[in-house]
Amino acid sequence: MTTTADLESLLAGHEDDVLSPDTLAALDEREEFPDRAVRLLDDAGLPAHYVLTPDGDFSRTVRLLRTVARRDLTVAIAHGKTFLGAAPVWVAGTPDQAARLAERVRAGEAVCWGLTERDHGADLLASEFTAVAMADTGADGAGDTDRRSNGNGNDTGNSGSSSASGVGVGWRLTGEKWLINNATRSTLACVLARTDPAGGGRGFSLFLVDKNQLPQGSWRTLPKVRTHGIRGADISGFALADAPVPADALVGERGDGIAVVLKTLQLTRIACTALSLGAADHALRLARDFATGRELYGRRLADVPHVRRVLGRAAAAGLTVEAVSLLSARSVHTLPGELSVLSALTKAYVPTLTQQALASLGELLGVRGFLTSPPGGGFAKLERDHRICAIFDGSTVVNRTTLLHQMPRLARQLSRRRTDLAGLRAAADVTTPLPPFDPSRLTMLSVTGCSAVQALPELAARLRDQGPPQAGRLIDQVLTQIALLEGESAEFVPVAGGLPSSAFGLAEAYERAYAAAACLLLWLENPPLRTGRLGTDGLWLRACLTVLLGAEGGNATAVFDALADVVLTTPVTEFTLWGGAA
Known part of the structure; x- marks a missing residue:
């Protein structure tokens, strides 16, 4: 398996060619x-980490994808999308489905996730893409004994055996999926389809569609969509017209589609x-x-207090x-029953705070932050590319709404102070081996x-x-904030017809509380994080809490100035709690 050190070394060796700023800017x-960057990652063995095996480590997948994103977000999004497309099978597929898909993912085949539609966006319950069981229509199952090559030299086909839902012959899929990452380039697509004309929570199912097995003329790709960011990514779509798929294309039980999607999002939101x-x-x-290489009025920019x-x-x-991210990624293994909450608040909080940090650094860079060519052009691209991260797998509003719908239960549990201490400590202690991932422990609430x-x-x-x-x-300030959160959450009552705008402030406060807990847990459970330049006198902990509390003034200035010293003298690849400077 590829280690983060191996991948870091490999990518660093290609920063003058495939991954050079000029090459990426030109693309x-x-x-x-x-293409070349994606092939490089395939050859490095990264796809193997998109296979979520029981003995795997989800947090390692996150670290590896971060290593790629550190070079270029378009490359990371284009390649990492395979994990998102394959994840429903890791959550709800049969052992045979998972084994067959794992082999193809490890071989570098791209998988996309066909959820959204042109006229319905993220409103999955309005989806019009349909799947009709051939047995229900009296079809003769044309193609059920066909054997077509899957592109790997293996023959596949529907032998007429029954699926888990009891439908024996197969399905015919019709409809369009749009704004799908890797829709054109993928050979496999995990597609949400309406299997009950009445729709509803039990009216949809998931299918793993192999494009290589579809008859000619039963499917077509839709044109690439021009986007503001990640311009080189394959954001397009596909349409199927009465396309036959075998019975074992069904992922999970008939009618489980929405539930499987929501459980899968608990993984993909953290991966993002x-x-x-x-x-x-x-x-x-x-x-x-920029700060270390530029002078202003005879003074190095890095020495200017405001810049620091x-x-x-x-x-x-x-x-x-x-x-x-670290605590949530490890909680996939240790606290899977809580992921409906953790994934939503993590996905809302992480891109939001990151985008705020990017905005402040853009102001520091000044005009160079707006250039689309060197020097400085890399920042304009990454800032533009990152904006889409808040939208992937549920926007910030969608995730905060998800969190607020569980707030009454969260408030009751907060007042009771009950915790899964063993699962929490195992997630926080980065030296503790993780238990196997168990998808059966994922819950809707x-x-x-x-x-x-x-x-x-x-x-x-x-x-x-x-x-x-x-x-x-x-x-002391953290304790004051958690007391306020306890009181406000206890008074919150969801209302029919939508949430008031003031409610989202409560969601943000809950996110900050989780972030504070993550920092405190990592400090308490990992003695190595209390050493070195970041750990001495609790520098990183104090800096993180200062950000979380929105503190300004003397103490805040001092802690940020001290942290700037570390930034200015530490390779950024080592500026991390995973190791290096920490």
Whole structure:
């Protein structure tokens, strides 16, 4: 299996050719797919990490994808989309489906996820793409004994055996999927289709469609859509017309489509944080290089107090979103029953804070932040590309709405202070081997709430005893904020017909509480994170809490200035809680 160190070394060796800023900028200008870079990642073995096996490590997949995103978001999005397309099979597929798909993913075949439609967007319950069981229509199952090559030299076909739903002959799919990443380039598509004309929560099913097995004329691709960011990505669509697929194309049971999608999103939303983490790494490097290489009125820009504060605050934001991503990614293994909450708040919080950090660094870069060609052109592209990250797999509003729908239960659990302490500590201690991923433990709603937020008062008390004295005032503020959150969440009552705008402030407060808990947990459970330049006197912890609390003034200025010192003298690939400077 590929390690992050291996991948980092490989990609660093191609920064003068395939991954050079000039090459990537030229591809972006021509809106051209990064073929060579994608082949490089295939050859490096990255696709194997998109196969979520029981003994795998989901957090490693996030770290690897971050390593790619640190170079170029278009490349990371174009390649990483295969994980999103394949994930429903890891969640609900049969062992045989998973084994067959795993073989093809490891071989580098692209998989897309066909959810959205031109006229319905993210409103999945309005989807018009249909699947009709051949047995239901009295069709003769034409093609059910056909054997066609799947492109790998293997013969496949529908032998007429029954699927898990009891339908024996197969299905015919009709409709259009649009704004789909890798819709044209993929050989496999996981498609949501209406299997009950009445629709509803049980009216949809998922199908893994092999384009190589479809009869000629039964499907076509739709033109690439021009986009503001990730211009070279294959954002397009496809249409099927009475396309026959075998019975074993059904993923999960008939009628389980929406449930499987919602459970799969619990994984993909966390995976998407890798894109934001990589963007933050890239932006911080560009800003650092600019600040150290430029003088203003005879003074190095890196020595200007305001510049140092901007760098320090952006770096603190980067470490904060890393802490959130780290805890959530490991919780896939240790707290799967809570992922309906964790994935939503993580996906809402990480891209939002990252985009704020990018905006501040763009102001620091000045006119260079707007250039589309070197020097400085890399920032304009990455900032533009990153904006889509807040929309992938549910926008920030969608995720906060998801969180608010569970707020009454979360409020009750917060007042009870109940936590899955074993699962929480296993997620936070990065040296603890992770238990196998068990998709059967994924749930639509979290019965236990959010252990990290519910443990926050106890974590703060522990940190008072074990933490750096310099963090005492910040811990007091954290306790004040969690008390306010407890009161406000207890009073919140969802109303029919939509949520008031004020409710979203409550969701944001809950996200910040989770982020604070992530930082405290990592500090308490990982002694190595208390050493080195970032750990001494709790520098990284104090900086993250300062960002979370929105603190300004003397203490905040001092901590950001100290963090800027580390940024200015540390390779950005090492500026991470995973290791290096930490």
